[in-house]
Amino acid sequence: MRKNILQVLIVVMSGLMLLSFAFNKRNYQTECVTIETDGYVTIKIWDTKKGAKYKSEQARKDAIHAILYSGISGGNGCSTQPPILNKSEEQGNFKPIQKSFFAKKGKWSMFTRSSATETSLPTNLGVNNWKVYQVSISKNELRKYLEEQKIIKSLTNGF
Numbered sequence: 661m662r663k664n665i666l667q668v669l670i671v672v673m674s675g676l677m678l679l680s681f682a683f684n685k686r687n688y689q690t691e692c693v694t695i696e697t698d699g700y701v702t703i704k705i706w707d708t709k710k711g712a713k714y715k716s717e718q719a720r721k722d723a724i725h726a727i728l729y730s731g732i733s734g735g736n737g738c739s740t741q742p743p744i745l746n747k748s749e750e751q752g753n754f755k756p757i758q759k760s761f762f763a764k765k766g767k768w769s770m771f772t773r774s775s776a777t778e779t780s781l782p783t784n785l786g787v788n789n790w791k792v793y794q795v796s797i798s799k800n801e802l803r804k805y806l807e808e809q810k811i812i813k814s815l816t817n818g819f
Contacts, residue, residue, distance in 0.1 A: 664795030688722040692738030706792040719793035753811040
């Protein structure tokens with residue numbers, strides 16, 4: 661009897677884990693273009709599921725999401741950019757405002773300077789039916805905003 665309950669529990673937990681992955685809407689890939697001295701990071705971004713249907717506004721939101729949660733890997737002369745929200749506590753602090761932050765008229769748009777369709781595709785794509793955007797994000801201003809909202813601590817905190 662205990663063995664059956666344990667098996668059912670394992671099946672249910674496994675199903676819930678798979679569902680959580682199935683509802684993840686983020687399918688973007690990024691490639692660093694430049695890191696500028698004024699605090700901007702410029703990246704190429706594309707969606708592996710949407711391809712040519714990928715919209716500019718979504719690319720800008722995804723670029724902010726990448727800076728916040730996954731960071732940007734190094735390459736093309738860029739150093740690796742770790743995520744701003746690199747601790748689970750910080751991610752938890754951001755969660756209550758995340759929906760309003762990424763809303764249509766949310767604060768996210770204050771931190772992107774441009775979103776242009778890129779003419780040269782990243783080398784690993786090789787197919788011409790992709791929309792690849794070049795987006796510039798003000799990482800310094802985004803960090804400052806998160807500090808003001810008490811989501812993350814200042815880099816100078818504790819010195």
